[in-house]
Amino acid sequence: MSLTLGRRTLGTPVVLAPMAGVTNAPFRQLCREAARAGLPAAGESGADAVLGADVPEGIFVSEMVTSRALVERTPESMRIITPAPDETVRSVQLYGVDPATVGAAVRMLVSEDRADHIDLNFGCPVPKVTKRGGGAVLPWKRDLFAAIVRVAVREAARGDVPLTVKMRMGIDADHLTYLEAGLRAQDAGAAWVALHARTAAEYYSGHAHRDAIARLKETVTDIPVLGNGDIWSAQDALDMVAETGCDGVVVGRGCQGRPWLFTDLVAGFAGTGRGVRPGLRDVARVLRRHGELMIEHFDGDEGRALRELRKHMAWYLKGYAVGGDARRGLALVDSLADLDAKLAALDLDQPYPGEAAEGQRGRAGTPKIPSVPQGWLDSREIDAELAASLHEAELSVSGG
Structure with a gap:
């Protein structure tokens, strides 16, 4: 089973979620090295x-920027988009609420x-994303959603770069947007759409609604x-x-620590x-290498790297x-030597x-009421005042 991404073909239809x-x-x-270890040998069936x-081996997406x-x-946004040395497909996830700013970034x-x-x-x-009208609540404003996807596709096409969309089912059960958003993304020229089959209100609670993925595929x-949510194993x-x-x-939380x-x-x-069924020594070996790679990623700043590893x-x-004591100690490591000592114990x-x-x-x-801008649910369209406030929200963002 293969998957297309623009002019490329993926031999394994798997994407690491940002x-x-x-x-x-x-x-x-x-994750990419682990994926390559699972590739069949020449001559094996398939x-x-x-x-x-x-x-x-599939696609591995960066953190959202x-x-x-x-x-x-x-500096942090530039670090986020910096690829690993062996990254053959540099995949970046972008967030924004203003079409002009998203277009400029693409x-x-x-x-x-x-x-x-x-x-x-x-x-x-x-909440810090949805209260600005971004993330899972943005497709409710269908004209804004379409405008962002259209400008992003147009700018990406200048370099023959495929542009994809990842979304949720909607804001809550009473404000579903995924079917309409999927059609609008398709019409705008997106290379694929991926659905995390939960609403924003559900957060990560309960179970992903696979019937919604099937309905989107039919539409x-x-x-x-692509489907996303509750993939904890290959069988899932x-x-x-x-x-x-x-x-x-699309695989997210299921690969954390794995x-x-x-x-x-x-x-x-x-x-x-x-399949891989690692003993604790194997886990420790991967964890130690993770620490080494983190230090390289943070330009030799061992303290920051180990804090991020915690x-x-x-x-x-x-x-x-x-x-419990060992777990608490490992959650406070501050150097590679400290990590080595705690793992050896x-x-x-x-x-x-x-x-x-x-x-x-x-x-x-647990489920929660999503934070949205004042008056966000009153209309499916966006007016000039709200458009201006969204542009201001973009201007207020200073981090990656």
Whole structure:
């Protein structure tokens, strides 16, 4: 099963979802290497189709970067779009609420040859994004959504860069937007649409609505439709495709602390059945390498790199018998030497703990009322006053 992205063919229809503070260049490199380990060997059944693709292992998207920060070339935004050394497809996710600013950001990425694929974020449910009219609540303003996608597609096309859209089902059950948004994205020239099958109100709670992915696939027929939500294993991905008819999957929280999930995903779609079941020593080896890559990414700033690594500790250690004191200590590491010492103190001979190491990562949270701009739900269209306020919201963004 392959997936098209512009002129490229993906031998494995799998995309690493952009996750703030997680999918930076070091983590993408670990996931990409793991994916390559799952590729079938030449001569295996189905290997020709996978290995003969332009991108056999799938696509790995950067953290979301705001369009205004990118246009202003803030140091953090430039770091976010800096690819890993072996990144053959430089994939950047862009966020914005003002068509002119989004267009300028895409123009910069394309004219300076900084991206091979650009994804637009219409799926973020975080209040600091939605209260500005961005992320998952933006498609409610259908003319604004269409304008942003059209200008982004137009600017990306100048460099033959495919432009894709990632979105949620809508604001809440009473304000669904995904079917109309999918059609508008298709009409604007998007290369594919990906649906996280939850509303903004659901956040990450409950279960993804696979029936919504199937409905979008039935509605949007000219471009690929990808499904996202609750993919914790390769079997989950295969089941989603079988149940919904979608053309590929987007994997987010399921790979946190488990970059080797991409080995399983690639092998699963290739039909080889190969899988990774790491013992704690293997996990420690990957965790240590993650730390090394983070230090390189942050230009040798070991303190910052290890602080950024802390959030990954609980994910890596999920299911293993480590103990509360050791977990708390690892969550406070401040140097590579400190990491080495704390890892060496663990019982590294533990085998893979099975289901205890799998399943949901992090907190799912609970449903909540999304924060939206004043009067946002009164109309599906945007007026001049609201357009001006959105432009001001873009101007107020200074970080990546």
